[in-house]
Amino acid sequence: MLSPARNRLTIPLLLLASTAAPVFWALPEDLPPLRSLGIILGWAGCGMLFGSLLLMLRETWLSHWLGGLAGMYRWHHRAGVIAYVVLLAHPLALAADSLPAFPDLAWQTLSPFANGWAVRLGWLSLLLLMFGLAATFASRIPYRIWRWLHAALGIGVVLGLGHLLQLGIDEPVLPLLALAVLLLAWRFIRDDAGLAARPYIVRSATPIADGVVEISLRPLAQPIAADAGQFVLVAFHSGAGFRGCGQFHPFTISSIAGDGEIRIGVKALGDCTRHLQSIATGVPARVHGAFGHFLAGRPTTAQLWLAGGIGVTPFVALLRGGPLHQPTTLIYLYRSETDAAYLRELQTLAATDRLLSLHAHATGEEPPDLASLLPASHDLSNRECHVCGPPAMVAAVRKALCQRGITARHIHFENFDFR
Ligand SMILES: Cc1cc2nc3c(=O)[nH]c(=O)nc-3n(C[C@H](O)[C@H](O)[C@H](O)COP(=O)(O)OP(=O)(O)OC[C@H]3O[C@@H](n4cnc5c(N)ncnc54)[C@H](O)[C@@H]3O)c2cc1C
Numbered sequence: 001m002l003s004p005a006r007n008r009l010t011i012p013l014l015l016l017a018s019t020a021a022p023v024f025w026a027l028p029e030d031l032p033p034l035r036s037l038g039i040i041l042g043w044a045g046c047g048m049l050f051g052s053l054l055l056m057l058r059e060t061w062l063s064h065w066l067g068g069l070a071g072m073y074r075w076h077h078r079a080g081v082i083a084y085v086v087l088l089a090h091p092l093a094l095a096a097d098s099l100p101a102f103p104d105l106a107w108q109t110l111s112p113f114a115n116g117w118a119v120r121l122g123w124l125s126l127l128l129l130m131f132g133l134a135a136t137f138a139s140r141i142p143y144r145i146w147r148w149l150h151a152a153l154g155i156g157v158v159l160g161l162g163h164l165l166q167l168g169i170d171e172p173v174l175p176l177l178a179l180a181v182l183l184l185a186w187r188f189i190r191d192d193a194g195l196a197a198r199p200y201i202v203r204s205a206t207p208i209a210d211g212v213v214e215i216s217l218r219p220l221a222q223p224i225a226a227d228a229g230q231f232v233l234v235a236f237h238s239g240a241g242f243r244g245c246g247q248f249h250p251f252t253i254s255s256i257a258g259d260g261e262i263r264i265g266v267k268a269l270g271d272c273t274r275h276l277q278s279i280a281t282g283v284p285a286r287v288h289g290a291f292g293h294f295l296a297g298r299p300t301t302a303q304l305w306l307a308g309g310i311g312v313t314p315f316v317a318l319l320r321g322g323p324l325h326q327p328t329t330l331i332y333l334y335r336s337e338t339d340a341a342y343l344r345e346l347q348t349l350a351a352t353d354r355l356l357s358l359h360a361h362a363t364g365e366e367p368p369d370l371a372s373l374l375p376a377s378h379d380l381s382n383r384e385c386h387v388c389g390p391p392a393m394v395a396a397v398r399k400a401l402c403q404r405g406i407t408a409r410h411i412h413f414e415n416f417d418f419r
Pocket residue numbers: 142143144231247248249250251252253264265266267268269270271272273274310313414415416417418419
């Protein structure tokens with residue numbers, strides 16, 4: 001596993017390099033300062049967008065190198081926003097350069113109606129980027145629609161490069177255009193179309209709580225390499241009287257067998273996961289991964305694990321892997337006993353593993369009262385804390401742990417949501 005400092009720095013340094021490279025390549029010479037600034041901003045925005053495109057790739061080696069998919073996605077969004085702001089400033093700086101002497105030229109630089117296809121494509125690109133970014137942060141939009149809106153960003157990038165070609169600039173535009181097309185095609189073919197995934201088949205599907213089914217997947221070829229607590233992207237296809245939703249969704253591995261068979265617990269949280277509750281044996285699936293290192297490299301000190309709902313799966317995977325080596329308290333929060341997946345199994349494990357202390361609580365429909373559920377500060381000192389579940393719960397627990405004096409580097413978390 002990477003050291004935390006390297007984890008934190010790798011992506012910002014990568015983005016810095018991708019921003020600086022085109023700026024140095026196309027650094028303007030002997031131009032007025034504002035014009036130079038305008039040109040530099042344009043190339044810096046392009047470079048940042050390329051860094052952002054690289055961060056949307058879902059490759060196990062890349063995510064391992066860059067510290068995990070969740071971090072990559074966070075920076076993918078941040079880089080997109082920074083690139084957009086920088087690119088918006090690009091025409092403004094160019095117009096500001098001509099404004100004092102040639103106000104008409106300044107207007108022509110900005111007006112999408114006045115200056116032919118070069119400027120029109122530039123504005124169209126900025127509009128699509130704005131549109132795509134607005135969608136990125138609109139978390140209420142259904143995921144399927146969100147993905148299409150988000151794809152507007154990719155088209156925006158290609159149109160932006162078209163804007164440069166129309167201006168007659170082909171160095172370094174053509175290599176950048178080729179790179180952009182390569183990255184977008186890579187993402188589409190390897191990740192969305194599933195070329196990077198391995199074939200599996202559903203061996204069994206067992207309901208384990210209200211709206212939760214545990215699916216066993218048997219590999220049909222070389223199985224993926226995975227550790228307990230990691231997650232995979234799985235797409236279920238049609239077969240054996242079942243129509244799969246075909247799209248890749250992230251699920252945590254709840255157990256790994258020696259022969260490569262994996263199990264995932266799927267909670268009905270939306271259209272596809274609701275439909276998966278009735279999946280049948282024999283349905284083909286593709287599995288891509290594994291990703292994440294939420295529970296990897298745990299020190300031998302005492303642990304506090306806190307799970308919200310189906311966020312219990314990484315802990316279940318670890319406990320199924322064998323007895324614990326350090327005192328561990330697992331606080332498991334769920335709405336009601338009937339939708340508490342794996343509860344019986346956890347109770348049995350806690351009865352046989354003296355290092356495991358299980359605190360299971362039905363919290364009802366209201367947000368849990370963390371003040372009464374979390375151990376006191378003195379019981380938390382020297383503990384490594386791992387939190388997994390819905391984003392709102394994870395955020396509330398992190399805040400409560402910080403208030404009890406736990407520093408951020410001792411709090412590890414996995415949000416069951418990334419866009
Ligand atoms: C790292 C991680 C591990 C997870 N592990 C589990 C697990 O073990 N068991 C489990 O039941 N659920 C798990 N989830 C949540 C699960 O992925 C979503 O519930 C599922 O994708 C919802 O799909 P849907 O079409 O049914 O719902 P939708 O209504 O389409 O989506 C509901 C929400 O799920 C998220 N989502 C949907 N599709 C995707 C996708 N392709 N990629 C990323 N997020 C998506 C979106 O935030 C969306 O708003 C995990 C999520 C993450 C990020």
